[in-house]
Amino acid sequence: MNRWSYIIMRVLQVIPTFFVVMALVFFMxxxxxxxxxxxxxxxxxxxxxxARGNKELGLDKPLIVQFGVFVGHFFQGDLGDSINLKVPVxxxxxxxxxxxxxxxxxxxVLAVLLAVPLSFVAALRRDTGIDxxxxxxxxxxxxxxxxxxxxxxxxILGARWRLFPIGGYGETFFEHLWYLxxxxxxxxxxxxxxxxxxxxxxxxxxxxxxxxxxxRAKGLRSSLIxxxxxxxxxxxxTVTLFGLNIGGLIGGAVITxxxxxxPGVGRLMVDSxxxxxxxxxxxxxxxxxxxVSLTFILTDIVHAQLDPRVEVT
Amino acid sequence: MKRFVAxxxxxxxxxxxxxxxxxxxxxxxxxxxxxxxxxLDPVLNDANVDIWIILNLYDxxxxxxxxxxxxxxxxxxxxxxxxxxxxxxxTLRNGVKFSDGSSLSANDVKFSLDRAKNPDNGAWNGLIASxxxxxxxxxxxxxxxxxxxxxxxxxxxxxxxxxxxxQKQFLASAGxxxxxxxxxxxxxxxxxxxxxxxxxxKGSSMxxxxxxxxxNKGDDGAALPYLDEINFQIIPDDNTRILKLQSxxxxxxxxxxxxxxxxxxxxxxxxxxxxxxxxxxSVIMNNRPKLKDGSDNPLSNVKVRQAxxxxxxxxxxxxxxxxxxxxxxxxxxxxxxxxxxxxxGYMYNLEKAKTLLKQAGFDKGLEVSTMIVAGNADQTAIAxxxxxxxxxxxxxxxxxxxxSASNRAKYRANDFMMRVxxxxxxxxxxxxxxxxxxxxxxxxxxxxxxxxxxxxGIFEQSQREPSRAKRASLYRSIQKIYFDAAxxxxxxxxxxxxxxxxxxxxxxxxxxxxxxxxxxxxxK
Numbered sequence: 100m101n102r103w104s105y106i107i108m109r110v111l112q113v114i115p116t117f118f119v120v121m122a123l124v125f126f127m128x129x130x131x132x133x134x135x136x137x138x139x140x141x142x143x144x145x146x147x148x149x150a151r152g153n154k155e156l157g158l159d160k161p162l163i164v165q166f167g168v169f170v171g172h173f174f175q176g177d178l179g180d181s182i183n184l185k186v187p188v189x190x191x192x193x194x195x196x197x198x199x200x201x202x203x204x205x206x207x208v209l210a211v212l213l214a215v216p217l218s219f220v221a222a223l224r225r226d227t228g229i230d231x232x233x234x235x236x237x238x239x240x241x242x243x244x245x246x247x248x249x250x251x252x253x254x255i256l257g258a259r260w261r262l263f264p265i266g267g268y269g270e271t272f273f274e275h276l277w278y279l280x281x282x283x284x285x286x287x288x289x290x291x292x293x294x295x296x297x298x299x300x301x302x303x304x305x306x307x308x309x310x311x312x313x314x315r316a317k318g319l320r321s322s323l324i325x326x327x328x329x330x331x332x333x334x335x336x337t338v339t340l341f342g343l344n345i346g347g348l349i350g351g352a353v354i355t356x357x358x359x360x361x362p363g364v365g366r367l368m369v370d371s372x373x374x375x376x377x378x379x380x381x382x383x384x385x386x387x388x389x390x391v392s393l394t395f396i397l398t399d400i401v402h403a404q405l406d407p408r409v410e411v412t
Numbered sequence: 413m414k415r416f417v418a419x420x421x422x423x424x425x426x427x428x429x430x431x432x433x434x435x436x437x438x439x440x441x442x443x444x445x446x447x448x449x450x451x452l453d454p455v456l457n458d459a460n461v462d463i464w465i466i467l468n469l470y471d472x473x474x475x476x477x478x479x480x481x482x483x484x485x486x487x488x489x490x491x492x493x494x495x496x497x498x499x500x501x502x503t504l505r506n507g508v509k510f511s512d513g514s515s516l517s518a519n520d521v522k523f524s525l526d527r528a529k530n531p532d533n534g535a536w537n538g539l540i541a542s543x544x545x546x547x548x549x550x551x552x553x554x555x556x557x558x559x560x561x562x563x564x565x566x567x568x569x570x571x572x573x574x575x576x577x578x579q580k581q582f583l584a585s586a587g588x589x590x591x592x593x594x595x596x597x598x599x600x601x602x603x604x605x606x607x608x609x610x611x612x613x614k615g616s617s618m619x620x621x622x623x624x625x626x627x628n629k630g631d632d633g634a635a636l637p638y639l640d641e642i643n644f645q646i647i648p649d650d651n652t653r654i655l656k657l658q659s660x661x662x663x664x665x666x667x668x669x670x671x672x673x674x675x676x677x678x679x680x681x682x683x684x685x686x687x688x689x690x691x692x693x694s695v696i697m698n699n700r701p702k703l704k705d706g707s708d709n710p711l712s713n714v715k716v717r718q719a720x721x722x723x724x725x726x727x728x729x730x731x732x733x734x735x736x737x738x739x740x741x742x743x744x745x746x747x748x749x750x751x752x753x754x755x756x757g758y759m760y761n762l763e764k765a766k767t768l769l770k771q772a773g774f775d776k777g778l779e780v781s782t783m784i785v786a787g788n789a790d791q792t793a794i795a796x797x798x799x800x801x802x803x804x805x806x807x808x809x810x811x812x813x814x815x816s817a818s819n820r821a822k823y824r825a826n827d828f829m830m831r832v833x834x835x836x837x838x839x840x841x842x843x844x845x846x847x848x849x850x851x852x853x854x855x856x857x858x859x860x861x862x863x864x865x866x867x868x869g870i871f872e873q874s875q876r877e878p879s880r881a882k883r884a885s886l887y888r889s890i891q892k893i894y895f896d897a898a899x900x901x902x903x904x905x906x907x908x909x910x911x912x913x914x915x916x917x918x919x920x921x922x923x924x925x926x927x928x929x930x931x932x933x934x935x936k
Contacts, residue, residue: 133817139458185451185595258655265656360647362616375817
C-alpha cells in the first residue's frame with residue numbers, strides 16, 4: 100500500500116470514532132446532575148422560572164429529540180449558541196482555539212528544543228556531573244505541578260525581574276511569542292522531561308549498536324554519526340511518545356491558561372462544564388476529538404517516514 | 413508684615429486645597445476582574461458579573477447612594493408619591509442623551525419599565541411587581557399606577573433591572589423575539605451611563621470609553637466621567653491578579669482573597685480597601701420533618717438548630733476563614749441592608765448547646781451532613797471548623813463535596829441536610845433577602861422549608877407600609893422571629909476586598925456590589 104492510501108485509510112478510520120464521540124458527549128453531559136437553566140438562573144430561581152428557561156432552550160423535549168436536533172444542526176454547520184455566553188459556539192471556538200493551539204504548539208517546540216540537545220549531552224556525558232544535573236532538573240519537571248512552576252516563573256521572571264508580562268496574550272504574532280513564553284515554558288517543561296528521559300535512553304542504546312561502531316570504524320565525522328545515524332534511530336519511539344502526550348498538553352493548558360490569564364479553550368471548557376453549558380461542551384469535545392485524531396495520524400505518518408518497516412495492516 | 417505672611421499662607425493653603433480637590437481628568441484605568449461579564453442586558457441578565465458593572469453603561473431613574481441604603485436623583489430629577497401611596501410621578505431630567513447622541517424620551521422610560529416588569533422576562537421582574545401601568549403624562553413626566561402602595565419602589569427604580577434603554581435602537585436590533593434582540597443589543601449596548609462599551613473580547617478583556625454625552629457634572633463643573641477609558645482584564649487566578657497589580661500592570665483588582673489582605677495593606681504603593689457589603693455567609697438547614705430519603709430529620713427540631721448555633725464559635729470561624737476581616741452575623745441580613753436590626757443571642761456556649769440537645773432528646777449525640785462546593789477553600793474551612801466545634805457537643809458532621817451544579821441540583825430538590833451558602837442583596841431594601849430567606853412561596857425559604865405564618869403576615873404588612881418608622885418596627889419583629897427559629901446557622905458578614913494603586917481616587921464598590929467608576933480618577 101502506498102503512502103497516500105495509508106493516509107486516506109487513517110483519515111477514514113477517524114469518521115466512526117467521531118460519531119461515537121458525538122453521541123457519548125451528548126448523553127454524558129446530560130447524565131451529570133444539575134442543568135444549565137438553574138446554573139444560569141442561580142440560587143434565586145423559582146420553579147416557574149426554571150421551567151420557562153428549559154422551554155426556551157428546548158431542554159423540556161425528550162432526550163432523543165434533543166439529540167436529533169443536535170445532529171441535524173451539526174450537519175448544517177451549526178453547533179448552537181452558548182447558553183451562558185449567548186454567542187454561537189462556532190464563533191467561540193474560532194476565537195479561542197487558535198490561542199490554545201498557539202500555546203500548545205509553542206510549548207511542543209520549546210519542549211523539543213530543550214529535550215533533544217540536552218538528551219544528547221546527557222547521553223554522551225553519561226554518569227558525569229552534567230548528566231546528573233540535567234537528569235535532576237528534568238526530574239523536578241516531572242514531579243512538580245504545572246501551576247506551581249508557572250507561579251514561580253511569574254513571580255521571579257515576571258514580577259521581580261520584569262522580564263516578561265504577567266499574563267495575557269498580546270495582539271501581534273511577536274507579542275504572542277513574548278507573552279506566551281512563560282506559559283509555553285511552563286507547559287513544555289513537563290513534556291520535555293518525559294521526552295528527555297526516553298530520548299536519552301534510546302540514544303544510549305543506539306550508541307552501543309554495531310552500525311554505529313561500523314560508522315566510527317569507517318572514519319565518519321562524529322557530527323554525521325550523531326545526526327544521521329544515532330538521532331534518526333533514537334528518535335522513533337520518542338515521536339510516538341510525543342504524539343501521545345500532545346493530548347496531555349491540552350489538559351495542562353487548562354491550568355496554564357488559568358494561571359497566566361490566557362483566553363484559550365481550556366478555561367472555556369472548565370467554565371462550561373461547571374455551568375453545564377451543553378452546546379459549548381459538545382462543540383469543544385468534538386473539536387478536541389478531531390485535533391487529537393489528527394495528531395495521532397500525523398504521528399503515524401512521521402513514524403512511517405522514519406521507519407520504512409511501518410505499514411498499515 | 414506677619415499678618416500679610418499669615419494671609420498669604422492661608423491663601424496658598426486655600427488655593428492648593430482647591431487644586432487638590434479638583435479631580436484629574438483623563439487617563440486609562442486597567443482593572444483586573446476575576447471573571448468576565450456574560451450578558452449586558454439589564455432585564456435578562458442573571459449574574460453578579462453583569463449586575464455589578466452594568467450601571468456604568470446604563471442609568472436608572474434613581475440611583476443608589478454610596479452607602480447602599482438610600483437613593484438620589486438619576487434620570488429622574490424628582491418623584492412624588494400620592495397620598496394613598498398608589499401613584500408615583502417621576503419628573504425626567506432634561507437634555508439627557510444616549511451614548512449614540514439620540515435624546516432620552518419618556519417613551520424610552522415607558523418601554524424600559526414595561527419590559528422590566530413583564531413576568532416573562534428574566535429573574536428580576538418581581539422587584540417591580542407593584543407597578544400596574546406606566547403612563548406618559550407629558551414629555552418629561554411619567555406616572556406609575558401601582559397595584560398597592562410599595563415602599564421599596566424608590567430602591568427598585570435605582571436597581572439595575574430598571575435601567576433605561578433606547579426603545580428605537582433596541583427594537584431595531586436583529587432578531588424576532590425580545591430575547592434575541594436583547595442578545596444583539598447587549599453586544600453593543602447604548603445607554604445614558606458614564607461609559608460606552610467599545611471592545612469586548614469575551615473571557616479576556618473589555619474596554620469602556622468615556623460617554624461624551626453623559627449628563628452629570630464633576631467637581632470642576634465639566635461633564636463626568638474623569639477617566640477616558642477603563643480596560644477590564646479577566647484574570648481568574650487570584651495570585652496572578654495580585655502579581656499584576658504589584659508589578660504596576662493593573663491600577664486595581666477585585667476579589668483579593670482575604671488571606672492576602674494584611675500583606676497588601678502593608679504595601680506602600682497600594683490602597684487595600686474593604687468596602688462594606690451586604691454579603692452574609694451562613695449554613696442553611698433543611699427544616700422539614702423528613703429528609704428526601706424519607707428518614708427523620710433531627711434538624712426539624714428548633715432546639716437542635718439553636719444548639720448548633722450555640723455550638724458555633726463565630727469569632728474563631730471569622731479568624732480562620734476571613735482572617736479577622738468579617739463581623740459576626742446578628743440577623744439573617746447584613747448590617748448594610750436597610751432596616752437591619754441586630755439580634756442578641758447564640759453567643760458561643762457549649763453548655764447551653766448540650767442542654768438544648770438533651771432537651772431535644774439527642775443527649776447521646778447525632779449525625780448531620782453538609783454540602784460544600786468542591787474545591788472552594790472558604791467553604792472547606794467553614795465546614796472543617798464546624799466539624800471540630802460541633803464534635804464537642806456530640807454532633808458528628810459529615811462533609812459532602814459536590815461540584816457547584818450538582819450541589820445546586822440537590823439544593824433545588826430539597827435533598828440535603830445543610831449547605832454552606834453566601835448571599836448579597838441586589839436592591840437597597842430588606843424585602844428581597846427576606847422574600848428569599850423567610851417567605852415560603854418564593855423558593856421555600858432558600859429551600860430550608862422554613863415557614864412561619866406570623867412572620868409572613870408581618871412581611872405582607874411591611875410590603876405596603878409607607879411609613880419608614882413603622883416598617884422598621886415590622887422588620888424588627890421579622891428578624892426576631894427568624895433569629896429565634898434559627899432556620900440557618902448564622903456565621904458572618906464579609907466585606908468586598910478591592911486593592912487599588914494609591915493614585916486611584918473616587919472608586920466605590922457599594923454594598924450591593926456595583927462597581928462605580930463615574931467619579932474615579934488617576935491622580936498620578
